[in-house]
Amino acid sequence: MAAPVSLLVEFGGGAELLFDGIKKHQVTLPCQQEPWDIRNLLKWIKQNLLKERPELFIQGDTVRPGILVLINDADWELMGELDYKLQDQDNVVFISTLHGG
Amino acid sequence: MAAPVSLLVEFGGGAELLFDGIKKHQVTLPCQQEPWDIRNLLKWIKQNLLKERPELFIQGDTVRPGILVLINDADWELMGELDYKLQDQDNVVFISTLHGG
Amino acid sequence: PLPARAALSAAEIARYSRQLVLPQLGVRGQLRLASCSVLVVGCGGLGCPLAQYLAAAGVGRLGLLDHDVVETSNLQRQVLHDEAAWGTPKAFSAAAAVRRLNSAVQCVPYPAALGPATALQLVRQYDVVADCSDNVPTRYLVSDACVLAGKPLVSASALRLEGQLVVYNHNGGPCYRCLFPTPPPPETVTNCADGGVLGVVPGILGCLQALEVLKIAAGIGSCFSQCMLVFDALEGQFRNIKLRPKKRDCAVCGDHPTITALQDYEAFCGSSATDNCRTLSL
């Protein structure tokens, strides 16, 4: 049994508009058998935070192209992407890329 | 006996020009009887880092007017000023106020 | 102060459409901008981009104060003054450029130095003050005048490759004197002529200053009350610093103020407000 994990989950670059416009979410993930990773976090977000049009955020089991995922201010590519094991107090940011000029 | 204290000491806003232009100094304060506070740190800086014209940095036992002292990104006024007891890994910044436009 | 505005014209709706669609601004915020007046103290490296973006956004009235004329060495950063403005008072040059950008903005040029005899009366005529000055006496003068007149002050500064920004006297936060009760020794103060400045650094700070003015004017409020933004252009690093609260013993904004009228700030600081901060021979 993994202990509950508290995270600061943030959305930016317009991704927050899929979450009632709220950018910062203090989240506590419940205890579960396996440790929490980003793959499970995405499922949890889809079930618990994402209210409408999930395809604008998630495609398959990952985020849609054009959304950068940051774990403690680093690109998730540097951290193992979907397989990253979440630590208590981690900061996970989903930021939509901007193209306007 | 207090254990040695490692600090990141930074100078900015031009204050670094009194320290060979070097902005970031990784500093280890030696063991001593009393705990290290900012008052002692200033003396240590004067003896170990500050090479010339100390009056442009220190006046009496405190920093000269126009230099802001930040402890972990907060104004030292919020932290006890000269009496603040330094913790290992603290970040102390001395920033000279700018007036140019 | 300007009269409140009840509605936008069709031309205004077309012009400001890109910001009207922002829920944080909207028509209500735009109407507040249109009835807001901003005093810009200094039309140099900070004041130029600031005035430019305030005018573009549709602020109702801009007071543009500067005692200098446009010199060759200004052109590297003071982007409202083009080559043809050489020798013109900066207040006039800035006003002309701002009018070309947005003829609906009322521009009031003041080609003079800000002094203790006139500052309070001037500041009282505006809703928000932007300190874009370049010397210590003016910074104390502007801050004290804002406290006495009860106006928010958005203050920025830049030198070499660094910049700083704070909002004073806003939302119960500190004033400049709360932070700096004693002026710096004149020999420790470096001006842009001696220290130099990369022009785009005041450009960045002036734009950030304009943003905070717009947020205050639109009623959104600023996050830089009791907070300083510090920028290092070489490192590309911004830092948000939590500052002390308003000081109950502050000489001007505290519970028992000793400063109830403007003073002689050049004597207080030991330096001149109009000579680019050279030390006064006292």
Added chain:
Amino acid sequence: PLPARAALSAAEIARYSRQLVLPQLGVRGQLRLASCSVLVVGCGGLGCPLAQYLAAAGVGRLGLLDHDVVETSNLQRQVLHDEAAWGTPKAFSAAAAVRRLNSAVQCVPYPAALGPATALQLVRQYDVVADCSDNVPTRYLVSDACVLAGKPLVSASALRLEGQLVVYNHNGGPCYRCLFPTPPPPETVTNCADGGVLGVVPGILGCLQALEVLKIAAGIGSCFSQCMLVFDALEGQFRNIKLRPKKRDCAVCGDHPTITALQDYEAFCGSSATDNCRTLSL
């Protein structure tokens, strides 16, 4: 490319004196700026402040590319275009304004859209490229052209109250495709017309972009290779994000590139480069 410069004139020394005294720049850096050419892709909300500060700083040549004409809704943020420029191609309006600021800068206006047929040849003529465009196909096109031509790309973007900045293809760092191998679904892309933008936000980002161009041009180098600056104007917060390195399997800059010539980027992205990013009916 412009010829290298050996010395500054007396007029240049007077004009750039405030930045010549900076040890990080100095005469050597100024000479590098004077012989540097920068291609500005897009003369809108980002390109205007960028071109302004590059010209003021004494960059040798500016290519100013934009296919649009100045419209009323641009004036809220595109500060090189004044009211009198209404209806003029932005490339010409920007060039005229830049020449008024600094007649020594060579301005080359390109009143056309950047397309795959011409982009590579154009990019090859410049030392640094600034992406100030407003749509996804152009961002891929500019990045691929910079990789194929071996030029550093300083890229910024702004929307609503947020902005982002990255330097691509510089100092061994990643390119745009390393970060975004697949374009976003067209229905997820918001443009400034639909989403809105507070004008001073691209102002801030365009100035920051100019700073990075100047640092690269002067040989100081940028800290935003493999790093993204993210700005939230409402919170007043900047964030520096560590990005992935160059990808060995990147389709254009990797070890075995599959893209060796420019493509049809509108088809690749499913959206138009000249219609403010509306979805193409395919």
